[in-house]
Amino acid sequence: MPVGTRGAVKGLHPCEVKNTGAQIILGNTYHLHLQPGEDTIKNLGGLHDFTRWDGPILTDSGGFQVFSLAHIRKITEEGVTFKDPRNGDLISLTPEKAMRIQLDLGGDIIMAFDDVVSLDEAGKKRTEEAVQRTHRWLERCVTEFKRLTKDMQDSERPLLFGIAQGGLNRELRAKSIEFVQSCDVDGVAIGGLSVGETREEMHDMLEYLAPLYDPDKAHYLMGVGDPIDFRFAIEHGIDMVDCVMATRNARHGTAWIHKPCTCTNKTGKAGLSGASRAISDSSSLRGSRTVREVPLARTSQKNFATSTECKTCGGGDKKINLNNQQFTEDATVIDPECDCTTCKVPHHTCLNGAELRSATPVASSTSSLVRSSTTSQMPEPPGITEQSSSGHCFRCGEALTGFSRGFLRHQFKVNESLAGSLVSIHNIRYLNRIAEQYYALR
RNA sequence: GUGCCUGUAGCUUAGUAGGUUAAAGCGUCGGGUUGUGGCUCCGAAGAUCGAGGGUUCAAGUCCCUUCAGGCACC
Secondary structure, X not given: XXXXXXXXXXXXXXXXXXXXXXXXXXXXHHHHHHOOOHHHHHHOOHHHHXXXXXXXXXXXXXXXXXXXXXXXXXXXXXXXXXXXXXXXXXXXXXXXXXXXXXXXXXXXXXXXXXXXXXXXXXXHHOHHHHHHHHHHHHHXXXXXXXXXXXXXXXXXXXXXXXXXXXXXXXXXXXXHHHHHHHOOOOEEEEOOOOOOOOHHHHHHHHHHHHHHOOOOOEEEEOOOOOHHHHHHHHHOOOXXXXXXXXXXXXXXXEEEEEEOOOOOOOOOOOOOOHHHHHHHOHHHOOOXXXXXXXXXXXXXXXXXXXXXXXXXXXXXXXXXXXXXXXXXXXXXXXXXXXXXXXXXXXXXXXXXXXXXXXXXXXXXXXXXXXXXXXXXXXXXOEOOOOOHHHOEOOOOOOEXXXXXXXXXXXXXXXXXXXXXXXXXXXXXXXXXXXXXXXXXXX
């Protein structure tokens, strides 16, 4: 889920977001409440009409801002007060208010209001307290949610997700997952990770939690991650993630690329972790049990499992910093394997026409969970051509040549925001391609 | 021709009455970024202080000469 905190995925037209294969985006209660306010958004038709994004929208509750804006907030049992950074005004968020705001905003999935703790000493000390409070707040959220939606038809009622906490404490985590799954919620989110712990600590926790998930509910890992963490999460029963890295890194010049693993070890055990390897040979898992039911086994070589990097050939998920001098005269695209509209764009007359409609199959693992409440019409985006993978336009046969690294570096160097937008498209598409590859393995 | 002003990092400048290893912003180069406050954060490289000589324990700073640019006057 690309992140559009303030109602827009930064730098991108909704068509561009859609064309990455993204099925759902995020908005944020805290930011939209401060500006322009849920009343304004409601008066302008709700988030979908307001933002012109006709796909599902998930709104975060503002719980994370309790954590990230720690220097300007105060927590009590009732809720949290923040100082408005613009004018110093005190604003408050409570479980009930978070429900009201999110329902006014009009997203399709709304999140319970939770208490996120840091991993420093102060945070560790209050981990248990935060878990208990998160649970009490969740009960208040569910009550308020039911009260506010009791007159709604099933088709217009948004979904409510609860959030499990517990820091890096396994016992607390297990209790929290169990509690949230026992509540009347449509989905379960894993919160409080990706807040500064090491990759190994996060992966260990995900591995520990995977067998505890109720297969009847969706599981959403909040705030994760880069391609490596994303693969690991999928392999361990996670259905949904969101992360700002794709877009923030893109705006700062970092693009993800995939270096194919060239190892053809006769044992079939190349360096890549279980499912990552399986993608290269997707037939090996086709027809097996679903990912969520059985988290794919990690290889005995832990290092391989926690990174998709192949120790033998260096293949796997990589990143490049397009600001680097080495790309000044680089005529190649970010990633020749990629089919995004930054890496493969027709630069001829075919660009102008409906024939270029996307033919890329889009996975729909979450669509059955989500009822899009909008009827707004979005024009079909100028898409990826049918034969983009072959590198040629299916219509006229001309080569599809995306934006060169040299061009992108130049635009970054002259501070042109187009560069950040183009790389955002690439990075979001990169993650969605990973999701689509796993989806094909079900 | 005469008088005055200005020369410090690639650029714009700070360097106080001479006193530790000449400072900053921008730019350059490299890195970071995980439920987005921040086109951001961190780090590095980069200066024989226009040149030469002198005074002094000590000169970017004072003196002389010279070069370059600018201004004014003849």
